[in-house]
Amino acid sequence: MVCDKFGTIGLLYASGELSEAEAREYRAHLGSGCPDCAREAEAYRTERAAFYTVDILGEDPSPTVDAEILRVCANPKALTRTTAFMPMVFIKKYAAAPIFVMLIAVAIGVYVRHHSMNAADLRAELTNGTAAEAVTVAAEHGVSDVDSPKPATADSAASDDKTIPRTRGNLNIPGVHTVSGE
Amino acid sequence: MTEKAMDQRVADERRLLDMWLGGDPGGFSELYEMYKGRIFGFLLRMTGDRYLAEDVLQETFFAALRNVHQFDRSRNFLSWLFGIAHKRVIDHYRHAKVEADHIGDTGGSVGSKFDAPDETLSNKRLRKLVNEAVGELEPTQREVFLLRELGGVPFKEIAEMMDCPINTALGRMHLAIKNMRKELKKRGIDGVR
Numbered sequence: 001m002v003c004d005k006f007g008t009i010g011l012l013y014a015s016g017e018l019s020e021a022e023a024r025e026y027r028a029h030l031g032s033g034c035p036d037c038a039r040e041a042e043a044y045r046t047e048r049a050a051f052y053t054v055d056i057l058g059e060d061p062s063p064t065v066d067a068e069i070l071r072v073c074a075n076p077k078a079l080t081r082t083t084a085f086m087p088m089v090f091i092k093k094y095a096a097a098p099i100f101v102m103l104i105a106v107a108i109g110v111y112v113r114h115h116s117m118n119a120a121d122l123r124a125e126l127t128n129g130t131a132a133e134a135v136t137v138a139a140e141h142g143v144s145d146v147d148s149p150k151p152a153t154a155d156s157a158a159s160d161d162k163t164i165p166r167t168r169g170n171l172n173i174p175g176v177h178t179v180s181g182e
Numbered sequence: 183m184t185e186k187a188m189d190q191r192v193a194d195e196r197r198l199l200d201m202w203l204g205g206d207p208g209g210f211s212e213l214y215e216m217y218k219g220r221i222f223g224f225l226l227r228m229t230g231d232r233y234l235a236e237d238v239l240q241e242t243f244f245a246a247l248r249n250v251h252q253f254d255r256s257r258n259f260l261s262w263l264f265g266i267a268h269k270r271v272i273d274h275y276r277h278a279k280v281e282a283d284h285i286g287d288t289g290g291s292v293g294s295k296f297d298a299p300d301e302t303l304s305n306k307r308l309r310k311l312v313n314e315a316v317g318e319l320e321p322t323q324r325e326v327f328l329l330r331e332l333g334g335v336p337f338k339e340i341a342e343m344m345d346c347p348i349n350t351a352l353g354r355m356h357l358a359i360k361n362m363r364k365e366l367k368k369r370g371i372d373g374v375r
Contacts, residue, residue: 006356007352007353007356008349008352008356011337011352011355011356012337012352015330015334015336015337016336017336017337017338043363044359047359047362047363048331051308051312051362051366051371052312052331054219054220054223054332055305055309056305056308056309056312056313057220057223057227057312057313057316057328057331057332058219058220058222058223058332059219059222059223059226059235060218060219060222061218061222061235061236061239062236065236065239065240066214066218068240069214069218069239069240069243069244070210070211070214072243072244072247073210073214073243073244073246073247
């Protein structure tokens with residue numbers, strides 16, 4: 001049976017991640033003569049030294065990139081500026097949010113105000129129209145003690161006029177249209 | 183790298199980091215010279231494209247610049263840089279919407295796309311063969327292999343970066359080692375075992 005301790009404990013041992021007690025235990029395991037672990041550990045050690053070095057696996061970026069990184073990062077002023085102005089970065093990033101909310105609130109306010117004014121006009125208009133209709137109907141039935149929006153003259157009461165409510169929405173015209181009969 | 187050399191590297195790293203944070207540009211220049219080859223080697227093999235790798239290299243160091251004050255001093259600086267580089271590569275492919283098969287696409291062409299311009303390297307042929315072998319690795323194996331061998335990132339952190347259990351990361355690394363051995367042997371680099 002092949003020992004597979006190298007794949008777990010052995011790698012952790014090689015990377016120095018075992019506690020002292022665990023490392024001692026693994027050393028004892030190697031010392032006991034486990035051929036699989038000993039072979040694997042030796043091969044890995046040799047390969048690391050020969051092939052897995054910075055000389056072999058490392059790469060250099062172009063001088064332009066080097067210069068740019070050094071210019072930005074090695075400048076203490078850049079470092080200071082970046083950290084000292086963090087509140088400004090925050091403000092710049094989030095200042096738009098309350099302004100946007102305020103604009104939305106103003107837009108809603110204007111809309112509601114406009115519509116409430118229209119509603120008030122319409123209500124007033126309807127009230128006038130209803131009163132006028134009531135006077136007309138009362139006159140047709142010979143009732144005289146109906147409240148009128150305006151004091152009615154004897155001529156107008158006796159006349160054969162027909163009263164109709166005016167068209168809604170025409171805010172410039174008084175509440176009642178009087179149409180003369182033939 | 184021996185334990186002593188590793189300790190020396192960590193000590194140098196902390197000294198340079200202090201210089202950099204103290205406002206001395208020399209600190210960053212030295213850190214950059216120490217690590218650019220490792221990080222760029224990783225990016226080049228992950229992307230398979232020199233220009234893209236250079237863009238991501240810049241993004242990595244600029245992100246490090248922005249977040250250096252959040253760096254946990256108990257951690258290894260190089261591992262932290264590799265964490266940023268790894269995230270940038272993943273983000274790039276996520277945005278390009280080709281994440282699923284990005285590394286597979288580059289598999290056969292890696293060697294041809296990033297031949298080093300430096301012709302004076304004495305071990306150019308060995309580099310070429312090893313790079314070809316790395317290019318043949320299955321993408322997740324290559325990722326673990328490069329994070330470990332170039333970045334020296336601990337397996338625990340590799341597992342976190344790749345969002346997988348540590349045993350999965352170890353399994354991928356073990357397979358990568360075996361496959362590298364096989365590929366190198368195919369290319370005439372024998373005597374490894």
